[in-house]
Amino acid sequence: MERIADISILEFHHRQGGQYRWITVSTLLLAIATILRLVSPSVAGFTPNWAIAMYCIAIHLTKPTYKQSFGIGMVYAFVGVLTSKAAFPYGDFISEPVAALLCCFAVKHLDIIKWKGHTVLPAFTGLICTIISGTIFLTTFKLALNIPDSVFFNVMLPAVCIIGLINGVTTPVLYYPAEKLFAMRGIIDVKSEEMEVSDHSRFKLNPSREGLISMEHLSYTYNKKSKPALDNISLSIHQGDFLVITGESGSGKSALCMAMSGAIPHYFGGVMKGMAFVDNKATTQISIAELACHVGMMLDDYDSQLVAMTVEEEIAFSLQNQGIDPNKIEEAIEHALTKVKLTEYRKREISKLSGGQRQRLVIAGVLAANPDILVFDQPTSALDPEGTRDFYQLLHDLNVKYKHTIIVVEHTLEAVLPYANRLILIQKGRIACDGDVATTLRFMYENNIYATAVxxxxxxxxxxxxxxxxxxxxxxxxxxxxxxxxxxxxxxxxxxxx
Structure with a gap:
């Protein structure tokens, strides 16, 4: 294992969606292809083969491996079989994967094909892949239904060539807007297309300070941004802390929470410097699923975290996704509902819960995995004053009675500070003050930094x-x-x- 002498210079590069961006891009384009296939009119009996055009674009944009390209072709084939009106559509299971592999080969080895300094690969792959895929499909169709040779050579193959020419024009026309769109979203980087997710598995990374969470010289810059959201953050969070993080909008509070939960660096695209440790493990060396056993997080839009119909189904769903033993799920549901005082609502439909009850249900779903640390990003933005007081009383109980470490990002401080033992002020991605509540409030007041929140x-x-x-x-x-x-x-x- 390689040791790092200065962890502040250690970098982790990540493109949004990471190694799975090929799935994200190809799925979105598949949906568009399916819609276009259903609604696009034909010209003289011919329409573009939208599926081939779209998976060619997906392969161009994400540059997947041959194995991944084969998977893309199989998925597109499956959807094509389900939506096809052909008498024998199953030839797609051969034609589409072969064409996807051919496109992958062209992207990897034929980028030298240019015209006036611009690549013509999208047009080339749209043309060739359509002709190859169509020829294979029609061959299986001919063999299955015993189509006469004259019809095959004089009618079917010329039709495939015409559609190939159409796709040769359609593919590049769609490619460039798609490239711009996904680049704007940070999913691809047109300036550095070969950049892959960094691999820290060869490093021996250990925190230099004690704490459930330790951040050491942590900086983070999102994709397409020049200014870091986090700038040289160093802090430790200990067992039993009730920590409140505050600061003006855009100061980096939410980014700090995302770094604690592992969403930075594992989901959001960008560059991380330094390191965040959770339970003495570097977040770049463990997955979000593993981190979820230590850090549970509730977003400000808590309704977006609810997916089931009833209260118990919601908690069971989160446990099943984490691979919990089915024999232990019943006990975990009961324990989580007891903590948030929702036991009597176990069979209730989620749609019939109040806003505060739905919020408690989200917390119960997080608690079911029994994480040591609970992170809340502006949790009371949709609650009235009474609901806010009840919510923070609940967090106080979880902190004192059940020994959970609590971290809260909050703008409105009156309701939460009586329960907190620590307050951090974030300003322009840096920690401006980290101390007990009175110390940080005094700093804010005396230096007129976000004094409106005092x-x-x-x-x-x-x-x-x-x-x-x-x-x-x-x-x-x-x-x-x-x-x-x-x-x-x-x-x-x-x-x-x-």
Whole structure:
């Protein structure tokens, strides 16, 4: 194993979708091809073979292996058989994989075919692959149905050649808009098409600091961006922490959460420098599925995480996806629902739950895998004040009673800070302040950095202190604390000593 002397210079390159982008691109193009096949009119009895054009484009864009190209051809063939009106459509299972392999060969070895400095491979593969695929298909059709030679050579093959010529024009016409679209989305990089996902398996990576989560000189830049979303972040999160992360919009809060859960670097495209460790394991050396056993995450759009019909089906679905022993699923469902106080709603349809109950259900689905760390990205944005208080009381119970480490990204701090033991302020991708709640709030107030997020009651305390009043050592994080503090300062109902 190779040791890294300076982890701050270690890089991990990743294109959005990673090694599976060939599936993403080919699936999207297959859907478009299917729609076009159903709605496109014919000209003089001829229409483009949209399926061949689309999988040629997919292979050009993602440059898959021969094995992956064969898979693309088989999937397109299967869809073609299901939607075909031909008397014997099963020849697609031979013709489409062969044509996909031919396209893959051309992309890998015939890029020298150019005209005035521009590649003509999309036109070439659209033409050749259509003719080869059509010839193979018609040959199986002829053998299966005993088509006369005169019809085969004088009618069918010329028709294939005409469709091939049409595809020779159609494929490049569709290729360039598709290339631009997927490049804009960060799924492909036209400037560096050969860049592959980095492989850190040969490195021996260990954290230099203790903690459930340790980030060491972590920087991250999204695809197509020049400015890093995270810039040299170093922090440790320990067992039992209730950590709140705040900062202005675009400061890097969500990116920091994604790095904790493994979505950065495993899903989002870009370049990561430095390293994030979860349970002493480098996130570049374990999968998102493995990370989910340690870090559970709830997004701000929590409804998007619900997929089943009933409460128990939702939790069972998440456990089945993680390969949990079926004999243990029943116990896990009961335990998760008990934690979020939804036991009586076990058989309830999700559509009949309130917003707060659906949110608790998402948490239950996360808790079912029993992760040590729970991450919440702006979880109360859709809740009213009462729902927000109930939600943070629930997180407090999970933190104190069940020993889960809690990490919350939040703009509105009043409801969450009484339960937190730590507050981090993020500014322009960097940690501006990391300390206990009072320390970070004081930093925000005194330096006028995202001061609008400072709770009004704490800002009042700071104003009184600035005026020379002694308010004691207890930070005013809610109104009750402020009232009790004032009573101690003036026990006889007199004025505060200033």
């Amino acid at each position: 709770p009004q009651v704490f800002a009042c305390q700071m104003t009184l202190e600035k005026a020379g009043c002694n308010m004691g050592d207890i930070a005013w994080l809610d109104l009750d604390i402020a009232i009790n503090s004032l009573k101690q300062c003036c026990p006889n109902g007199g004025r505060v000593a200033c």
